[in-house]
Amino acid sequence: MVLKGIMNYSRFINAISAARKASPIRILTELQQRSPPSLISLAAGAPNANTFPFKSASISLKNGGSIEFDETLMKRALQYSASSGIPELLSWMKDLQKSLHNPPTAGRAQLEMCVTTGSQEGLCKAFEMIINPGDNVLLDAPTYSGTLAALKPLGCNIINIPSDQYGMIPEALRETLSQWRLEDVGKPNNTIPKLLYTIPNGGNPTGASMTTERKREVYQLAQDYDFLIIEDDPYYFLQFEKPWAPTFLSMDVDGRVLRTDSFSKILSSGVVEFYRKQRDAMLSSADKWLQDVAEWHMPAAGMFLWIKVKGIQDTHKLIMEKALEKEVLLVPGGVFNIDSSEPCPYVRAAFSLSSPEQIDQAFQRLHALIKESM
Secondary structure, three states: OOOOOOOOOHHHOOHHHHHOOOOHHHHHHHHHHOOOOOOOOOOOOOOOHHHOOOOOEEEEOOOOOEEEEOHHHHHHHHOOOOOOOOHHHHHHHHHHHHHHHOOOOOOOOOOOOOOOOHHHHHHHHHHHHHOOOOOEEEEOOOOOHHHHHHHHHHOOEEEEOOEEOOEEOHHHHHHHHOOOOHHHOOOOOOOOOOEEEEOOOOOOOOOOOOOHHHHHHHHHHHHHHOOEEEEEOOOHHHEOOOOOOOOHHHHOOOOOEEEEOOOOOOOOOOOHHHHHHHHHHHHHHHHHHOOOOEEEOOOOEOOEEEEEEOOOOOOHHHHHHHHHHHOOOOEEHHHHOOOOOOOOOEEEEEOOOOOHHHHHHHHHHHHHHHHHHO
């Protein structure tokens, strides 16, 4: 990696985003939140907090503790706030990012952050900010179907980079990029991809996790060809092996990484030890029931086992028409491909919800289903 300084983002912003201007009303709201309580504001058209129906709340935790919302905090929680999020929450989250990833640019540029309703909303905002119709976008399919659903309406060319159990293959990315000349980087109207999207840990649906060395190689290619990396990392805290691999953000000397995180997998639903036991239970049941009809790799993170069914070219009919008869349901792998109509021999099994006993019974049923279909 070569230190190139903070990037000029103007070439990455599409025409619609470039035309947007900050709302004066939202600016006033943010100014008000930074002002002392003695400020008298007649500016904001916010609802009167004294009319809010909820006065306080107490949330009981399984460990015996509790979380208390008094009247002042409840009014704050229900009232309008800055577009990017409540300032105190943003400050805490920025400190968390710095402590976890220590971005190399943190001392040279402001780390900006926006709170969204799940990382999916953040991805949609990023795609709609960057992509023009006809732009080339790199990703490693099979990938999260929500990402494909967000990208396809934008009219971009989605270019698939092959991957394996260790994530995107840098050599395949290098080969794909070789169709563009390095001397054209930075020239107006070039067609070099503007961004690369990847799920680096516990990829959905494959469970693949990218190695540190591969991340370094991918980042170097991003520097060489000057594209952004969207690091979609909802399973960062669900890595089963330590030490955890460094993130793209921790390697980002240029400011070319847009990172999305998610609390939904860990804030309300436990910690990583539970999911490790669930994964191990699923692997044990797979070894017990599926060895003669399928193959798979052990996921190092996330919630999913990516299973290749032997002797079946496409699992869509198997799952959508026959699985319910056996009272077992998985996701046919084709929905995670860029072209969902292409035959796919894979299915995705989630180990997050079902008990070990249910997982074992489900794989027993799946085995019978596959045997009948072969």
